[in-house]
């Protein structure tokens with residue numbers, strides 16, 4: 212088995228640049244408070260720049276009112292950023308819904324490089340063929356049904372079919388997380404050929420994040436540990452696109468008293484709800500595990 216890690220150069224590209232990348236699909240909760248506070252601290256400690264990016268790619272789930280709320284809630288917590296919405300930066304340049312042309316260009320390059328294939332499997336078929344229950348919101352391992360399709364050239368546009376990244380079967384993807392230590396995933400078994408563009412013409416999270424982290428010259432990604440496996444996928448995408456990988460710092464997840472991971476729909480633990488019930492920002496951060 213070959214290891215992926217040596218070919219990922221962790222390049223220092225000048226000063227530290229970190230990002231907050233919330234999706235406006237619900238109210239931020241104390242789990243977000245923990246991660247975003249940590250991201251802000253890392254940027255401060257490193258005398259760096261912090262960027263706010265609005266991850267509003269999914270038109271079905273993103274709402275302008277949640278985007279407004281996340282900005283207000285972050286400010287209320289005392290988190291400051293110096294690029295992106297609401298700090299003089301051009302909103303559109305930092306909103307994924309406005310950046311589709313960049314993702315499309317990456318899709319084109321990946322397709323031409325032979326990294327992608329169109330997948331015509333129905334949702335029903337995929338649900339039936341999922342071999343193992345997937346953990347949390349993770350993408351199930353794709354059974355590979357469309358992998359050897361010979362008709363890629365018939366699909367000139369990303370819309371209309373699902374596009375998957377062909378992962379190098381059996382390859383180990385290793386990275387040293389700055390918080391959680393060494394991580395190792397095996398492509399093809401820990402995760403399969405993942406989506407980069409959806410049939411309904413929405414670029415997938417994995418592709419958009421990689422393109423944006425490169426374009427915004429992010430040097431360190433701070434995010435929740437639920438995305439560790441996605442980091443492995445993204446390292447493969449970055450290599451295919453010829454990008455240098457940033458450093459990673461994954462934060463432990465906040466769990467409720469029953470040990471369940473917090474989700475946006477648990478409104479009682481939303482920053483907004485806690486604030487309206489009279490709690491101070493200090494208290495919310497304390498609940499989130501700070502200082």
Ligand code: GLU
Pocket residue numbers: 232233234266420433434435438
């Ligand atoms: N927008 C993603 C989320 O809210 C986070 C993306 C990332 O940090 O890479 O879960």
